[in-house]
Amino acid sequence: MQALMMNSQLMISSILKHAEKAFPTQEIVSVTVDNPLHRYTYKDFGARSRKLANALTTLGAKFGDRIGTLAWNDYRHLELYYAVSGSGMVCHTINPKLFPEQVAYIINHAEDKFIFVDVLVFPLIEALKDHLKKVEKIIVMTSPAAMPETSMDNVVCYETLLEAENDSFEWPEFDENTASGMCYTSGTTGNPKGVVYSHRSTILHALVGALPDSTGARAEEVCMPIVPMFHVNAWGVPYASIMVGSKLVMPGPKLADGETLHKLIEGEQVTYSSGVPTIWMALLDYLNKTGKRVNSLKTAGTGGAACPIGIIETFNKKYGTTVKQGWGMTEMSPLGTIYSPTAEMADYTQEQLIGLQAKQGRCVFGVELKIVDEDNNELPWDGVAFGALKVRGPWIASGYYGMSQTPGDNDCPVDSDGWLNTGDVAMIHPNGFMQITDRTKDVIKTGGEWVSSIDIENAAASHTDIAEAAAIGRYHPKWTERPLLIAIKQPGANIDKDALMAFLKDKLHKWAVPDDVVFVEELPHTATGKLNKLALREKFKDYEFPAA
Numbered sequence: 001m002q003a004l005m006m007n008s009q010l011m012i013s014s015i016l017k018h019a020e021k022a023f024p025t026q027e028i029v030s031v032t033v034d035n036p037l038h039r040y041t042y043k044d045f046g047a048r049s050r051k052l053a054n055a056l057t058t059l060g061a062k063f064g065d066r067i068g069t070l071a072w073n074d075y076r077h078l079e080l081y082y083a084v085s086g087s088g089m090v091c092h093t094i095n096p097k098l099f100p101e102q103v104a105y106i107i108n109h110a111e112d113k114f115i116f117v118d119v120l121v122f123p124l125i126e127a128l129k130d131h132l133k134k135v136e137k138i139i140v141m142t143s144p145a146a147m148p149e150t151s152m153d154n155v156v157c158y159e160t161l162l163e164a165e166n167d168s169f170e171w172p173e174f175d176e177n178t179a180s181g182m183c184y185t186s187g188t189t190g191n192p193k194g195v196v197y198s199h200r201s202t203i204l205h206a207l208v209g210a211l212p213d214s215t216g217a218r219a220e221e222v223c224m225p226i227v228p229m230f231h232v233n234a235w236g237v238p239y240a241s242i243m244v245g246s247k248l249v250m251p252g253p254k255l256a257d258g259e260t261l262h263k264l265i266e267g268e269q270v271t272y273s274s275g276v277p278t279i280w281m282a283l284l285d286y287l288n289k290t291g292k293r294v295n296s297l298k299t300a301g302t303g304g305a306a307c308p309i310g311i312i313e314t315f316n317k318k319y320g321t322t323v324k325q326g327w328g329m330t331e332m333s334p335l336g337t338i339y340s341p342t343a344e345m346a347d348y349t350q351e352q353l354i355g356l357q358a359k360q361g362r363c364v365f366g367v368e369l370k371i372v373d374e375d376n377n378e379l380p381w382d383g384v385a386f387g388a389l390k391v392r393g394p395w396i397a398s399g400y401y402g403m404s405q406t407p408g409d410n411d412c413p414v415d416s417d418g419w420l421n422t423g424d425v426a427m428i429h430p431n432g433f434m435q436i437t438d439r440t441k442d443v444i445k446t447g448g449e450w451v452s453s454i455d456i457e458n459a460a461a462s463h464t465d466i467a468e469a470a471a472i473g474r475y476h477p478k479w480t481e482r483p484l485l486i487a488i489k490q491p492g493a494n495i496d497k498d499a500l501m502a503f504l505k506d507k508l509h510k511w512a513v514p515d516d517v518v519f520v521e522e523l524p525h526t527a528t529g530k531l532n533k534l535a536l537r538e539k540f541k542d543y544e545f546p547a548a
């Protein structure tokens with residue numbers, strides 16, 4: 001028997017239509033180059049997004065065209081999210097921090113028709129102009145006064161474009177499985193691969209992302225996504241928060257600047273913010289140096305990389321902010337798991353809760369998880385067994401753009417059993433909390449034992465004298481591989497190698513204690529803020545352990 005319910009398609013434009021009607025006066029505050037504190041309402045946001053949809057039509061954009069963006073977190077980028085997808089084109093966000101040749105590859109592979117670019121990123125486009133095969137127009141996201149000088153003849157000013165349009169536009173309704181967005185994975189090997197989101201997957205992800213135990217997005221909250229809008233749609237915050245009517249604070253290009261982040265949190269009374277651990281390190285470092293506080297910040301969402309326990313402890317104990325760690329991937333839109341304590345944990349000590357926050361959390365409704373051994377046999381959720389982590393669900397990629405869609409094929413991320421292989425190694429505890437132990441390729445294999453590089457890093461970073469640490473496996477004549485720890489000291493700390501090794505002996509299995517420690521001034525990070533293990537392995541490729 002068929003149900004008797006309206007078959008409305010799940011459309012991204014419906015979020016905008018709802019938000020501007022239900023919350024017309026709610027604010028969006030942005031840092032931009034042409035206005036350090038731009039402020040407008042959801043009503044203005046709706047009107048300008050419709051103008052932009054008209055402008056796209058005037059420029060000649062057609063249903064299904066890919067429209068690239070190279071931009072930071074601000075209101076113009078939000079307008080693009082909604083106008084492009086809402087009118088049936090594909091909003092293709094590109095990370096400006098990638099190598100220029102990767103940016104050119106991504107633009108050409110997706111066959112972007114137009115590129116909308118932040119004024120600060122425009123020099124990158126100028127440098128690449130001879131390599132962009134199909135791009136017809138470049139639109140610089142600024143006002144006429146701030147337009148850069150250029151010899152390119154296909155460059156247009158965003159505000160001039162909008163000025164010429166009116167704000168009436170009917171958002172079309174079409175099949176909810178139509179592509180709405182695209183994001184290339186920032187893989188450290190091979191060419192980047194395009195993940196293609198749909199209207200349906202984006203809406204379902206936003207609904208679950210807004211649940212109280214996910215981000216807890218609410219109309220009363222003031223939300224600041226620090227995670228970039230080019231990194232998996234800023235983890236879906238621009239959809240979930242606008243869906244529920246939160247005030248949004250967009251930090252523009254100042255994503256890693258502790259001072260700006262503090263000013264925005266205090267000035268706009270931000271209650272929820274999300275970012276990778278390196279962002280939180282920058283903020284905590286600034287607070288530590290200045291003695292300032294972030295009193296309004298109730299929750300700091302973190303993900304993208306394992307969160308060092310020191311960050312969780314400092315936020316909890318010194319500032320009263322709860323760290324909510326989540327885990328996911330570009331291929332997963334990205335939400336997979338998140339910290340969600342239950343009432344039975346109400347009498348946990350602070351240390352116990354911190355221990356839970358350091359794990360990756362429970363799977364959210366809609367995401368199925370399993371861990372398997374090398375023969376693909378499912379492993380128990382007993383907090384002991386660990387294996388390859390696989391996932392499936394309605395906002396998880398079934399394939400990459402322009403590559404095989406057949407499960408089990410080499411270039412298809414889905415295995416022949418219909419599950420996406422995440423490339424992560426994990427254990428799952430009996431209480432449902434998942435714990436990433438490593439990336440498959442970062443696991444250190446020593447004398448038949450698997451050692452988690454993340455465990456070593458967390459143990460090292462829990463020493464008050466250590467600011468950040470990375471562990472990699474290096475060749476060892478007897479054990480094949482042994483762990484090498486590369487660490488940055490806290491400013492002014494004078495801990496030495498022996499003291500750190502002695503500290504680690506109490507925290508790790510005997511075979512997981514690194515054979516050597518190298519102190520450095522800086523650790524390499526990828527364009528999305530993760531420790532770049534590939535670069536570290538390259539840097540230390542000729543390293544030899546001291547003779548025992």
Ligand code: AMP
Pocket residue numbers: 185186232302303304305306307325326327328329330331334360422423424436438439528
């Ligand atoms: P990306 O697609 O660039 O977002 O990278 C996804 C990968 O980041 C995952 O497969 C994990 O290896 C890693 N990752 C994401 N969140 C976490 C987390 N909370 N803890 C540890 N690793 C994480």
